[in-house]
Amino acid sequence: MWPSRGLGAALLLLSGIVHADQWGDLDARIATALPGVIELRHAIHQHPELGNREQQTAARIARRLRELGLEVQTGIAHTGVVGILRGGKPGPVVAIRAELDALPLTEQTGLPYASTLRTRDEGGDFRTRGKEVGVMHACGHDAHMAMALGVAEVLAARRAELPGTLKLIFQPAEEGPPLGEAGGARLMIEQGVLENPAPAVIFGLHVTAGTSGTFTLSRTRTTAAADTFVARIKGRQTHAAFPWTGIDPVPVAAQTILAWQTIPSRQSNLGVLPAPVISVGRIEAGDRHNIIPAEVRLEGSIRTVSDEQREDVLQRMRRTAQKIAEASGASAEVEYLPGNYRAGHNDTALVDSLLPVLEQVSTTPLKIDAGTYGADDFAEYARQIPGVFMRMGVTPPALADKPVWPTHSPGFQVDDQALAVGIRALSRMTLSYMRGHRP
Numbered sequence: 342m343w344p345s346r347g348l349g350a351a352l353l354l355l356s357g358i359v360h361a362d363q364w365g366d367l368d369a370r371i372a373t374a375l376p377g378v379i380e381l382r383h384a385i386h387q388h389p390e391l392g393n394r395e396q397q398t399a400a401r402i403a404r405r406l407r408e409l410g411l412e413v414q415t416g417i418a419h420t421g422v423v424g425i426l427r428g429g430k431p432g433p434v435v436a437i438r439a440e441l442d443a444l445p446l447t448e449q450t451g452l453p454y455a456s457t458l459r460t461r462d463e464g465g466d467f468r469t470r471g472k473e474v475g476v477m478h479a480c481g482h483d484a485h486m487a488m489a490l491g492v493a494e495v496l497a498a499r500r501a502e503l504p505g506t507l508k509l510i511f512q513p514a515e516e517g518p519p520l521g522e523a524g525g526a527r528l529m530i531e532q533g534v535l536e537n538p539a540p541a542v543i544f545g546l547h548v549t550a551g552t553s554g555t556f557t558l559s560r561t562r563t564t565a566a567a568d569t570f571v572a573r574i575k576g577r578q579t580h581a582a583f584p585w586t587g588i589d590p591v592p593v594a595a596q597t598i599l600a601w602q603t604i605p606s607r608q609s610n611l612g613v614l615p616a617p618v619i620s621v622g623r624i625e626a627g628d629r630h631n632i633i634p635a636e637v638r639l640e641g642s643i644r645t646v647s648d649e650q651r652e653d654v655l656q657r658m659r660r661t662a663q664k665i666a667e668a669s670g671a672s673a674e675v676e677y678l679p680g681n682y683r684a685g686h687n688d689t690a691l692v693d694s695l696l697p698v699l700e701q702v703s704t705t706p707l708k709i710d711a712g713t714y715g716a717d718d719f720a721e722y723a724r725q726i727p728g729v730f731m732r733m734g735v736t737p738p739a740l741a742d743k744p745v746w747p748t749h750s751p752g753f754q755v756d757d758q759a760l761a762v763g764i765r766a767l768s769r770m771t772l773s774y775m776r777g778h779r780p
Contacts, residue, residue, distance in 0.1 A: 367495060367768060367772075370494075371764050377494075378491040379487070381487050382483050382755075384454075385486055386454055386455075387454045388456070389443030389458060390441070390443060391516075392514030392517055392525075393420060393513055393518045393524045394519075395513050396420055398486075399421070402490070403422050406424035406490070409493050409494055409497045410426075411425055411509070412425040417529055423508065423534060424509040424511075425509075425538070428503025429500055429501035430504040431504065432503075433505045433506075433541040434538045435541065435543075435544070435775060436507075437507070437509050437545070438545045439511050441511055441513045443476050443477055443479070443482065444516055445475070447459075447474070447477065447751055448477040449751035449752050452754070456475070459473050461474075475751075479749050479751065481549070481735065481748060481755060482515065485546065485547070485548065488546065488760055488767060489767070491763075491764035492768050493509055496772075503775070504776060505774075507771060512525065517680045518680070525718045526719065527718070527721050530721060530722070535725055541726065541774075542726060543719075543723065545728065546730075547732050549733070549748055551732075551735070552734045553734055554704035554705075554762040555705045555734045556702070556707050556734075557707075557732045558692065558707075558710075561711075563717075564685040564712065565618075565682075565713065565714045565716055566647075566681065566682055566683050568678075568682075569677070569680070570676065571638065571639070573636055573637070573639075573673070574593050574597065574636065574671060574673050575635065575636050575673070575674070576633070581632060581633050582631070587633055589633050589669075590634060590635070591626060591634065593665060593669050594624070596665050597665050601662075604617065604654060604657050604661070605618065614646055614647060615646050617643065618644040619641065619658070620642050621640070623640040624639055645684065648684065651683075662675050682717065683721065683724070686723060687728060688728060691728070694773075698766070698770055702766045703766075733763055734759070735755045736756060
């Protein structure tokens with residue numbers, strides 16, 4: 342339930358719900374549109390494309406928007422698409438963001454519309470860069486696009502009564518652009534996606550593993566900042582039988598990894614902010630069992646919950662690695678790769694004003710949490726204008742009692758029926774805000 346804000350606020354909220362429900366045929370129109378929305382999602386899923394290379398996906402989206410009678414802009418931030426639905430009545434501009442790109446991952450769902458595409462990876466992962474990889478919509482972006490188009494369809498059918506303007510933003514490269522390229526939300530904003538017309542608010546819905554049709558959101562923090570690091574611990578190569586004749590970087594790397602874990606547990610004020618997360622995902626060193634290597638390479642991810650915490654953790658990691666290395670006569674370099682994500686936050690007043698709408702739509706009681714350590718560049722939009730970013734469970738009921746693949750895994754699946762719940766939520770949030778249900 343939402344916090345009490347007095348009789349006046351409660352009446353305002355109820356008024357917004359009543360106004361939204363004046364479109365009494367909304368659910369019927371969603372049911373009518375759903376088969377086409379599902380078919381579209383399957384087509385997008387079967388033909389995924391990586392960041393900044395989503396030409397076919399963008400063309401498909403633009404074509405559907407034009408069929409629905411929306412104004413269409415293309416070529417924003419490489420392949421981005423914007424659809425504008427101008428209502429017949431005056432009112433605010435509401436934006437909805439969806440993402441175009443897929444992941445370099447080989448699908449293992451066995452679905453009839455599974456992706457079999459393989460392409461050359463141009464991303465930032467040094468292990469797969471330039472190599473042939475599978476491509477899969479393993480983060481649910483196909484569902485996000487389909488739901489956004491579903492909202493466009495049901496609202497366009499009664500545009501004469503729409504009290505405002507709907508702006509649909511289809512963004513490339515949310516998962517990150519190819520190495521050396523700009524992309525994603527920041528480039529969309531730089532190229533004017535939040536102008537002409539300028540949205541008053543923006544909504545984002547992200548699917549995730551969990552009970553189908555259920556919503557989770559935070560009143561404040563939504564997503565974490567994410568930084569990728571590469572650390573090189575450099576020693577002096579020698580024979581494994583005579584380690585004293587060289588400088589062994591392996592124990593230095595081991596000590597560094599362990600010391601980094603004291604940053605969240607012993608150096609962060611957990612009474613003020615949730616702990617940061619430092620994860621080493623790859624260790625690479627050596628050529629032979631009896632040769633001490635010259636260098637150990639560590640690669641990993643850092644998750645922090647505020648700009649201040651991020652800067653503090655990055656400095657501490659670099660200093661810790663360098664001092665431990667110096668103590669053994671080695672050296673350490675810690676590099677932070679480009680393409681980082683900043684921490685995201687919801688507009689609290691906007692969340693509170695829309696909670697009644699979401700409680701009506703969710704298939705189970707709405708869950709309010711403190712945000713996730715996942716990252717999403719929706720945070721960039723919400724730093725410019727008030728935003729609400731939420732998560733919706735989409736695990737197919739048939740898989741409810743089985744081990745579930747989460748997002749970013751080759752077995753991730755989406756319950757097609759959950760698309761109707763997402764369309765309903767985004768449509769009602771849009772209508773409620775336009776009708777005056779505002780903070």
